[in-house]
């Protein structure tokens with residue numbers, strides 16, 4: 001047996017740096033402890049049952065979701081039941097020892113696969129690891145005739161960080177419910193637990209707000225390049241929230257204020273300082289605009305919008321943006337952010353904002369998203385804020401891999417797959433300690449990311465690395481080992497029908 005986290009393995013066992021490490025053990029994020037126990041594998045068959053023994057009724061849904069995935073590719077019935085009655089079972093059970101809010105134990109023996117966890121989230125994450133121990137064809141949406149072995153292992157695992165995020169900008173280019181669900185499918189497989197939706201920007205407003213209908217119907221009508229935009233109805237948004245929740249992902253909705261608001265300014269003249277609505281903006285560069293800071297209507301607008309979004313969002317966070325307010329004076333900016341924070345607090349939600357909000361009075365529980373300026377991040381921590389780490393040089397997945405990348409931007413520099421993996425959220429800002437860090441998040445801005453295929457190309461193969469930085473212990477992590485596990489994911493993406501960038505840095509099989 002060996003500890004996956006240990007630099008060297010016991011004599012005679014596999015080492016994680018060994019290129020011959022079987023693809024069947026290539027779990028991402030790397031579990032805190034993974035021990036191949038030897039002996040014959042468990043074989044999934046038409047007689048396998050899924051047995052749930054957990055006091056939380058939601059355990060059954062976690063088991064059912066896993067069963068559904070396996071039924072598509074195996075064609076087996078895989079009944080989800082309370083009692084075994086089958087010689088061969090996959091167990092979703094409560095654990096004797098506490099495994100925390102998201103941790104789990106996974107034991108695979110020839111007759112039994114047991115996922116044990118205190119919380120249902122742990123059962124779900126155990127099931128995600130189990131997915132990766134099964135053959136890649138497991139991810140296929142059509143029945144595949146083949147054996148379904150699961151190697152004998154013991155895994156004891158829990159995340160390092162509470163926040164493991166991915167952001168999708170649906171404002172610069174609009175992505176609909178189906179596309180967002182596809183994105184969720186990819187991030188969920190890697191135990192990412194926050195989906196930050198950038199729902200408004202100068203180039204589009206993407207959420208229906210009944211009290212301000214033109215935001216969506218007019219402000220959402222276009223996108224970058226002038227192509228037709230679109231927006232989420234309230235029902236659409238709720239469908240996304242529910243789909244994410246089933247995969248233990250909390251949606252973090254962002255309505256970006258007081259800058260990045262041209263779509264709103266174009267929709268309602270009264271939000272402008274001069275009372276005149278500008279035209280819709282379909283360029284890709286940032287433009288310097290601001291809500292009218294001294295008008296009461298601005299705060300009625302903000303309150304109506306945030307109240308609507310809070311009502312549609314079961315999660316505790318409202319992201320208010322706050323970035324790049326270059327057309328707002330520093331004093332006006334502070335005043336505005338302070339007032340918006342009060343609205344969010346009254347709604348019983350926690351504020352999330354980009355690092356620029358550090359100049360305001362941060363309410364308790366405020367999360368600040370670092371992206372470029374360590375001084376701003378440090379200032380936020382000094383005011384009691386906790387940091388979400390999105391360093392633009394490593395975690396901005398709109399940045400090109402290299403000079404040959406046909407889409408994306410490069411203002412932060414090229415970010416190849418190794419760059420995206422080679423940083424540590426817990427120590428990337430000197431003088432900020434890990435206790436002030438919530439975890440990493442990768443934003444995908446979409447100024448020139450137009451299609452599903454574009455999203456996948458920029459997301460894979462970088463996103464599994466971010467998931468690992470957010471989940472796995474630092475000890476023993478190395479690019480040289482990781483890239484082999486990453487390569488082993490490729491047949492899974494192909495089986496899922498998901499595209500990726502075939503980087504030469506990765507030793508594809």
Ligand code: TNX
Pocket residue numbers: 286323324354371396398409445446447
């Ligand atoms: C900066 S990062 C922005 C976004 C752009 C992005 C492009 C941040 C808070 N603002 O508005 O889309 O760069 O890379």
